[in-house]
Amino acid sequence: xxETFYPQLIGLCTGALLLTSAxxxxxxxxxxxxxxxxxxxxxxxxxxxVIGIAEGESELVLVALLILxxxxxxxxxxxxxxxxxxxxxxxxxxxxxxxAALLAVTLLTILSYVVVSRVFxxxxxxxxxxxxxxxxxxxxxxxxxxxxxxxxxxxxxxxxxDNGIATIAFLTSGGVPIxxxxxxxxDVLLVVLILHVFAGRMRTxxxxxxxxxxxxxxx
Amino acid sequence: xxxxxxxxxxxxxxxAALSLLLGGSALRRFVGVAASCAVLLSxxxxxxxxxxxxxxxxxxxxxxxxxxxxxxxxVVGAVGLISTWGGLSSVVSSRTRDAASYEALIALxxxxxxxxxxxxxxxxxxxxxxxxxxxxxxxxxxxxxxxSLEAAWKYVILGSVGVAIALLGIVLIYAASVGTDTPTLSxxxxxxxxxxxxxALITAxxxxxxxxxxxxxxxxxxxxxxxxxxxxxxxxxxxxxxGVLLSVALYAILRIQSITNLVIGPxxxxxxxxxxxxxSLLVAASLLIRQRDYKRxxxxxxxxxxxxxxxxxxxxxAALPSVLLYILGHGLIKATLFVISGRILKVEGTPVIxxxxxxxxxxxxxxxxxxxxxxxxxxxxxFSIFFSEVGIIMAGWSVGLGGVVAAALVLLLVIFAxxxxxxxxxxxxxxxxxxxxxxxxxxxxxxxxxxxxxxxTATIAxxxxxxxxxxxxxxxxxxxxx
Numbered sequence: 001x002x003e004t005f006y007p008q009l010i011g012l013c014t015g016a017l018l019l020t021s022a023x024x025x026x027x028x029x030x031x032x033x034x035x036x037x038x039x040x041x042x043x044x045x046x047x048x049x050v051i052g053i054a055e056g057e058s059e060l061v062l063v064a065l066l067i068l069x070x071x072x073x074x075x076x077x078x079x080x081x082x083x084x085x086x087x088x089x090x091x092x093x094x095x096x097x098x099x100a101a102l103l104a105v106t107l108l109t110i111l112s113y114v115v116v117s118r119v120f121x122x123x124x125x126x127x128x129x130x131x132x133x134x135x136x137x138x139x140x141x142x143x144x145x146x147x148x149x150x151x152x153x154x155x156x157x158x159x160x161x162d163n164g165i166a167t168i169a170f171l172t173s174g175g176v177p178i179x180x181x182x183x184x185x186x187d188v189l190l191v192v193l194i195l196h197v198f199a200g201r202m203r204t205x206x207x208x209x210x211x212x213x214x215x216x217x218x219x
Numbered sequence: 220x221x222x223x224x225x226x227x228x229x230x231x232x233x234x235a236a237l238s239l240l241l242g243g244s245a246l247r248r249f250v251g252v253a254a255s256c257a258v259l260l261s262x263x264x265x266x267x268x269x270x271x272x273x274x275x276x277x278x279x280x281x282x283x284x285x286x287x288x289x290x291x292x293x294v295v296g297a298v299g300l301i302s303t304w305g306g307l308s309s310v311v312s313s314r315t316r317d318a319a320s321y322e323a324l325i326a327l328x329x330x331x332x333x334x335x336x337x338x339x340x341x342x343x344x345x346x347x348x349x350x351x352x353x354x355x356x357x358x359x360x361x362x363x364x365x366x367s368l369e370a371a372w373k374y375v376i377l378g379s380v381g382v383a384i385a386l387l388g389i390v391l392i393y394a395a396s397v398g399t400d401t402p403t404l405s406x407x408x409x410x411x412x413x414x415x416x417x418x419a420l421i422t423a424x425x426x427x428x429x430x431x432x433x434x435x436x437x438x439x440x441x442x443x444x445x446x447x448x449x450x451x452x453x454x455x456x457x458x459x460x461x462g463v464l465l466s467v468a469l470y471a472i473l474r475i476q477s478i479t480n481l482v483i484g485p486x487x488x489x490x491x492x493x494x495x496x497x498x499s500l501l502v503a504a505s506l507l508i509r510q511r512d513y514k515r516x517x518x519x520x521x522x523x524x525x526x527x528x529x530x531x532x533x534x535x536x537a538a539l540p541s542v543l544l545y546i547l548g549h550g551l552i553k554a555t556l557f558v559i560s561g562r563i564l565k566v567e568g569t570p571v572i573x574x575x576x577x578x579x580x581x582x583x584x585x586x587x588x589x590x591x592x593x594x595x596x597x598x599x600x601x602f603s604i605f606f607s608e609v610g611i612i613m614a615g616w617s618v619g620l621g622g623v624v625a626a627a628l629v630l631l632l633v634i635f636a637x638x639x640x641x642x643x644x645x646x647x648x649x650x651x652x653x654x655x656x657x658x659x660x661x662x663x664x665x666x667x668x669x670x671x672x673x674x675x676t677a678t679i680a681x682x683x684x685x686x687x688x689x690x691x692x693x694x695x696x697x698x699x700x701x
Contacts, residue, residue, distance in 0.1 A: 119419060138387065145380065151372070158380060165387045172394035172420075176342060177404060183346035184386065187353065191379045194356045198372050205365055214369040217447045219506050219515070
C-alpha cells in the first residue's frame with residue numbers, strides 16, 4: 001500500500017518545497033515570506049518522515065520532529081518576533097521586478113535539473129529523481145540573498161539556502177549522521193539569532209534595516 | 220594520552236564560564252590568556268605523543284590527533300597566546316559586563332578552532348568552523364559603532380553562506396560514500412577507502428567544499444568580508460582571526476583535498492586553488508598600493524599570504540612542509556602586527572597611515588617592533604616566512620607550475636614595494652617641525668609576547684628536530700611522501 005503512494009508522497013513534499021520557494025520570490029511582504037518559510041519547514045519535515053518510514057529508520061522520524069520544531073516553528077517565530085502590526089507594514093522593494101524574478105526562478109530550476117541529471121548522474125531512484133529540487137532551492141536562496149535589500153529578507157534567503165542543502169542531503173543519502181544534523185540545526189539557529197540581534201542594532205543605529213546603507217567601509 | 224584531546228575543548232569552556240561568573244574581578248582579563256595556554260599545552264603534549272609514534276584518539280574515534288592536527292593545535296595555542304597576552308585589557312576596563320562576554324567569546328572561539336583541527340569527521344569539522352563564525356560575530360561587532368556593525372553583518376552573512384556551500388559539498392561527499400559498504404564522514408575512513416566512492420559526486424562535493432572553506436580563509440574572489448572584519452574588530456580578535464582562523468579554514472581545504480586526490484587525482488583542485496591564489500595576490504597587490512588605513516593594510520596582507528599558501532596547497536606534497544611552516548610564521552607575525560597596530564591606534568587615535576608620521580622618532584617603543592615585524596611579514600630572512608616562500612616557489616618549479624609561481628613572484632614584488640612605501644611613510648619621516656616632543660619609549664603593553672613571537676619566527680626555520688620531523692610527518696598524513 002505504502003509503496004504505491006511513496007513516489008507520490010515524495011513528489012508532493014518536494015513540490016511543496018519548490019512552490020514555497022518560488023512564492024517567497026514572488027511575495028514582497030515580510031510576514032508572507034515568514035509564513036511561507038514555516039510552511040516550507042513543515043514540508044521538509046514531512047519529506048524526512050516519508051523517507052524515514054519508507055526506509056524503516058526510526059532515527060529519521062526523530063530528525064523529522066527536530067526539523068519540524070526548528071524550521072517549522074522555532075525559526076519563523078524568532079523572525080516574526082515583534083509586533084504584528086509593524087511587521088505587516090514591512091514591504092520589500094527588491095532589485096528585480098516580480099516577472100523577472102519568477103523567470104529567473106524558472107531558469108534556475110531548469111538549470112539544476114540539467115546539472116543534477118547530467119553531472120551527478122542521479123535520477124534512477126525516486127528520491128534521486130527529486131534531488132534537483134534541492135539544488136533549485138539553493139540557487140533560489142542565492143537569488144533572494146542577492147536581490148533583496150532588507151536585512152531580514154536576506155536572512156530568509158539564507159534560510160531557504162539552508163533548507164535546500166537539507167533537502168539535497170535527505171534526497172541523496174537519506175540524511176547526514178544524526179550528530180551532524182543536530183550540530184547543523186544548532187548552528188543555523190544561532191546564526192539566525194545573531195543576525196536578528198544585528199538587524200535590531202541596525203534599526204537603532206541607522207533608523208532602518210536596508211542593507212544598502214552599509215557602505216561606509218570600502219577601498 | 221587520549222584525555223589530552225579534551226583539554227583544548229573543555230579548558231576554554233571552563234574559563235569562559237569563569238569569565239561570566241567572576242563578577243567584577245580583575246582576574247577576568249586573564250581568561251583569554253589562560254584558554255590559549257590550555258590549547259598550547261595540549262598541543263605540545265600531542266606533538267610529543269605524535270613524535271613518539273602514537274596517534275591519540277578519543278570519544279570513539281570522534282577526536283583524533285595525527286601529526287597535522289597536533290601541529291595545527293599548537294599553532295592555534297601559540298597565536299592565541301600572543302594575541303591575547305599582547306592585547307591584555309587594562310584592569311579598569313576588565314571590570315565591565317562587556318569585558319565578561321568578550322573574554323568568554325574569545326575562549327569559545329579558541330575551543331571552536333581546537334575542535335575544528337581535532338575532529339576526525341569532516342562533518343564535525345564543518346560544524347566547528349561554523350561555530351567560529353558564531354563566536355566571532357559579536358567580537359567583530361564589539362565596538363558597536365556603525366562601521367563595526369556593518370563589518371559584522373557582512374562577515375556573518377558571507378561567512379555563513381560560504382560555510383553553507385561547504386556543507387553542501389560535505390553532504391555530496393557523504394552521498395558519494397553511500398554506495399560503499401560503510402557510509403561515513405570520517406576523514407580517516409574516507410581517505411583510506413580507495414574504491415567505491417562515486418567520482419562525479421566527489422568532484423562536485425570537493426569543489427563546493429573547497430569553495431566554501433576558501434570563503435572562510437579569505438581567498439579571492441570571496442574575500443570581500445575580510446578587510447572590513449579584520450579592520451573593525453578589536454586588535455587581539457583581528458590577530459586571532461587573521462593569524463589562525465584563516466589557516467584553520469585552509470586546514471579544512473587540506474583535509475578535503477586529500478580525499479579528492481585519491482578519487483579524481485590532484486589536477487582539478489590544483490587548477491581551482493591556483494586561480495584562487497593568484498587572484499588573491501592580485502587583489503592584495505592592487506589594493507595595497509593605495510591603502511590609507513594601516514589595519515586594512517594588514518588585512519590585505521593576510522589575503523596575500525593566504526593566496527600564496529593556497530598556491531602551495533595546489534602544488535601538493537612537495538610544497539606542504541613549507542606551507543605548514545608558513546602557517547606558523549604568518550600566524551605569529553600577523554598576531555604581533557595586529558597587537559602593535561591596536562596600541563598605535565590607541566595612542567595615536569587614528570587608523571589613517573598619513574596621520575601617523577615619524578613614529579620612529581616620536582615613539583620608538585612602538586616603531587621598532589613594528590619595523591621588525593614588517594620586515595618579517597614582507598619576507599626578509601632570517602624570519603621563517605622567507606624560507607616558506609622560497610620553499611613554495613622552488614616546489615612549484617619542480618612540479619611544473621613554473622608559470623603560476625612566476626606570476627606569483629611578480630605580484631609579490633609589487634606587494635613588497637607597496638608595503639615598504641607605506642611602512643616608511645608611517646615610521647621613517649621627519650617629525651613635524653616646530654612641535655616640541657619627547658621620544659616615547661613605552662611599549663604601551665606587555666613587551667614579552669612580541670619578543671617571543673619575533674624570536675620564535677626568526678629561529679624556527681633552523682630547528683630541524685623536532686620541527687622539521689613534525690612537518691614531514693604532517694605532510695605524510697595527507698598522503699604525500701615528499
